[in-house]
Amino acid sequence: MKKYLFFAFCIVPMFLFAQSTPEIVLKRNTKGLTTLKLSLVNKGKVDVDWGDGNRKTYEVNDESRIIDVTAVSEEVKRNAVIKIYGAGIKVFSCLDQFITLLDVKQAQNLMTLDCGKNYLETIDVSQNKSLRTLLVHANRLKSLDISQNTRLTYLNCSYNYLKTLDVSKNVNLSYLNFSDNLMNKINLGKQKALRSLSLSGNKFKKLEVKDFSNIKFLDLTYNKFNACALNSIYSHLPEKKEEGESVEKKTSLLVANNKGIVASKTSIVTQKGWVVDVEGRGVSNCF
Numbered sequence: 001m002k003k004y005l006f007f008a009f010c011i012v013p014m015f016l017f018a019q020s021t022p023e024i025v026l027k028r029n030t031k032g033l034t035t036l037k038l039s040l041v042n043k044g045k046v047d048v049d050w051g052d053g054n055r056k057t058y059e060v061n062d063e064s065r066i067i068d069v070t071a072v073s074e075e076v077k078r079n080a081v082i083k084i085y086g087a088g089i090k091v092f093s094c095l096d097q098f099i100t101l102l103d104v105k106q107a108q109n110l111m112t113l114d115c116g117k118n119y120l121e122t123i124d125v126s127q128n129k130s131l132r133t134l135l136v137h138a139n140r141l142k143s144l145d146i147s148q149n150t151r152l153t154y155l156n157c158s159y160n161y162l163k164t165l166d167v168s169k170n171v172n173l174s175y176l177n178f179s180d181n182l183m184n185k186i187n188l189g190k191q192k193a194l195r196s197l198s199l200s201g202n203k204f205k206k207l208e209v210k211d212f213s214n215i216k217f218l219d220l221t222y223n224k225f226n227a228c229a230l231n232s233i234y235s236h237l238p239e240k241k242e243e244g245e246s247v248e249k250k251t252s253l254l255v256a257n258n259k260g261i262v263a264s265k266t267s268i269v270t271q272k273g274w275v276v277d278v279e280g281r282g283v284s285n286c287f
Contacts, residue, residue, distance in 0.1 A: 001059035002116060002211055003128065007055065009223055011048060013118070016282075018197060020058075020078065020085035020196065021085075021086065021106060021170070022049075022084055022085050022087075022106065023081070023084055023086055023087075023104075023106045024083075024084040024089060024102075024103065024104050024106070024107050024108040024157070024191065025081065025083050025084075025101070025102075025103040026081075026082050026093060026094055026099050026100050026101060026102045026103070026243060027080070027081050027082070027099065027101035027102075027120060028076055028078075028079070028080050028097060028100070028105065029076050029078065029079060029098050029099075029100045030078055030098045030271045031076060031080075031105060032075065032076070032098075032219065033073055033074070033076075033077050034050070034073065034075075034080075034082065034097055035071055035072070035091040035097065036048075036072055036082075036092070036094055036097070037069045037072075037073070037074075037092070037093040037095075037114075037209045038069055038070060038084070038086075038089055038091055038092045038093070039060060039061050039062055039064070039068075039069035039070060039089070039090055039093070039095075039252075040061075040062055040086060040087070040088050040089060040090060041088035041089075041090050041109050041163055042061050042062055042088060043056065043057075043059075043061045043062040043116060043195070044059075044060065044087070045057050045059060045060065045086070046060050046084060046085060046086030046089070047057055047084075047085040047086065047131075048074070048082065048083070048085070048113070049075060049076040049082065049083040049084075049085075050076050051076050051080030051081055051082055052068060052077075052198060054083065055096065057075070058070065058072050060086065061089075062093065063091070063113070063142050064111070065091075066091060066093050066112060066114060066169065069091050073183060076083065076253075079114075080166075087208065088109045089107045090109050090110060090111045090112070091108060091110075091111065091112040091130070091156040092104070092110060092113055092114070092250045093112075093113075093114040094095040094113070094114070094115050094118065095114050095115070095116050095117055095118075095135075096117035096118070097118060098114070098118065098119065099115060099118040099119065099120060100118070100119045100120065100121075101120070101195065101237065102115055102118075102120060102123060103124070104125065104126075104128055105124060105126075105127045105128075105129075106210070107150060108127055108129070108130070108171065109130060110128045110130060110131060111130050111131060111132050111133070112131075112132065112133040113125070113128065113131060113134050113135070113136075113173060114133075114134070114135040115135065115136055116135045116136060116137040116138050116139070117138040117139075118138075118139055119139065119140060119218070120136070120139040120140060120141060120202050120253055121139075121140045121141065121142070121212075121272070122141070122143075123136055123139075123144070124143065124145075124149065125145075125146065125148070125149055126145060126147075126148045127148075127179070128148075128149065129148055129149065129150070129151070130151060131152055132151055132152060132153050132154065133152075133154040134149065134152060134154070134155050134156070134157075135155075136156070136157050136160070136175070137152075137156045137157045137158045137159050137160070138158070138159040138160075139159075139160055140160065140161060140240055141160040141161060141162060141204055142160075142161045142162065142163070143162065143164075144157055144160075144162060144165060145151040146167065146169070146170055147166060147167075147169045147221075148168075148169075149169075149170065149269050150169050150170065150172070151172060152170045152172060152173060152261065153172050153173060153174050153175070154173075154174065154175045155167075155175065155176050155177070155178075156160070156175075156177045156182040157175060157177070157178050157266060158177045158179040158180050158181070158197075159179070159180070159181075160180075160181055161181065161182055162180045162181040162182060162183060163181070163183060164186075165178055165186055166187075167181065167187075167190075167191060168187060168189065168190055170190075171190045171192070171193070172192070172193055173191050173193060173194060173267070174193050174195045174196070174214075175194075175196045176191070176192060176194060176197050176198070177195070177196075177197075177198040178198070178199055178202070179188060179198045179201050179202070179218065179219065180200065180201035180202070181202055182202070182203065182257070183202045183203065183204070184203040184204055184205065185204070186199075186207075188207075188208065188209075188211075188230075189208070189211065191211075191212075192211050192212070192213060192214065192282065193214060193218070194212055194214060194215055195211075195214050195215060195216045196216060196217040196218075197215065197217070197218050197219070197227045198214075198217075198218075198219040199219065199223065200219045200220070200221040200223070200254070201221070201222040201223075201224050202222075202223055202279050203223065203224055204220070204224060204225065204228045205222040205223075205225060205229060206225070206232070207225075207229070207233055208236075208238040209222070209233050209236050209237060212236075212237065212238065213238050214238075215237065215238065216240070216252060217252050217253075218233075218237070218252070218253050218254070218257050219251075219254040220233070220258065220259045221254045221255065221256045221257050221277075222256075222257070223257075223258055224256075224258065225255075225259070225261075225265070226258075226259055226260035226263075227261075227262075227263035227264040227265075227280070229241040229260065230255060230258065230261065230264035230280070231264055231265055231268060232258050233266065234264070234266065234268035234269035235269075237272065237274065238272070238277070239272045239273060240252065240272055240273030240274050241273070243253045250275060251275045251276070251277050252274050253269060253274045253276045253277070254276075254277045255276060255277060255278055255280075256277050256278045260280075261278050261280055261282070262280060262281060262283075263280065263281065263282070263283050264280035264282065265280055265281075265282030266278075266279050266282070267280075267282060
């Protein structure tokens with residue numbers, strides 16, 4: 001009997017502790033209306049402390065798309081620390097909410113995270129191993145570690161201050177956008193599933209694309225590619241396969257504002273079915 005009482009005594013505090021630990025914590029640097037969007041693995045209730053120490057309870061759905069999940073809003077004070085309590089948060093968005101701190105380490109069921117257009121200088125997603133979609137664009141990040149997010153298929157980290165990005169563990173990526181950073185090289189040798197790649201507004205002089213058999217869209221604009229580098233990319237891009245007879249021809253390769261564009265030979269890639277934004281005259285000696 002004593003053993004059972006001891007066991008119950010140990011379990012109760014653990015249960016209370018678990019209930020009192022928020023899955024997500026964030027801080028907003030200005031006062032005003034704050035809108036958050038979220039869903040659960042199984043629809044149910046979440047409690048939100050909007051920074052005043054009081055919890056409000058909300059019914060939350062189990063949808064997977066951000067446009068379909070539950071939205072909750074409240075007026076908060078400046079520098080409010082917002083805490084979200086709920087078991088199994090799988091989608092969370094704090095897009096454009098003046099957020100300076102975001103802690104999602106306890107949200108281990110998280111599959112979609114959108115914290116774009118904020119003021120984040122760091123983000124730790126090492127515990128979010130179920131993540132498929134990550135949007136951290138338009139923040140102040142100088143580094144981003146996604147080595148533990150091996151299920152990731154969609155990543156937008158554009159408009160930050162990244163000098164490097166290691167995607168060697170993210171072999172399932174089909175969409176990758178790291179435009180407008182400070183990068184001049186990246187190893188994409190394992191990204192054979194890529195369908196869309198955007199690296200506009202960086203400092204690239206060359207890019208290896210020979211294994212991109214599934215690529216459908218490529219944005220190279222505002223970099224430092226010369227004609228030879230561009231021609232090499234053109235020659236290694238795969239044939240574009242039309243997915244239907246009535247499919248509208250859309251620009252699929254953006255190369256403007258590179259120093260070698262005029263001298264490059266865009267006919268190399270247009271013959272494969274790619275639609276280029278700027279035509280190169282092919283006057284270089286590369287081919």
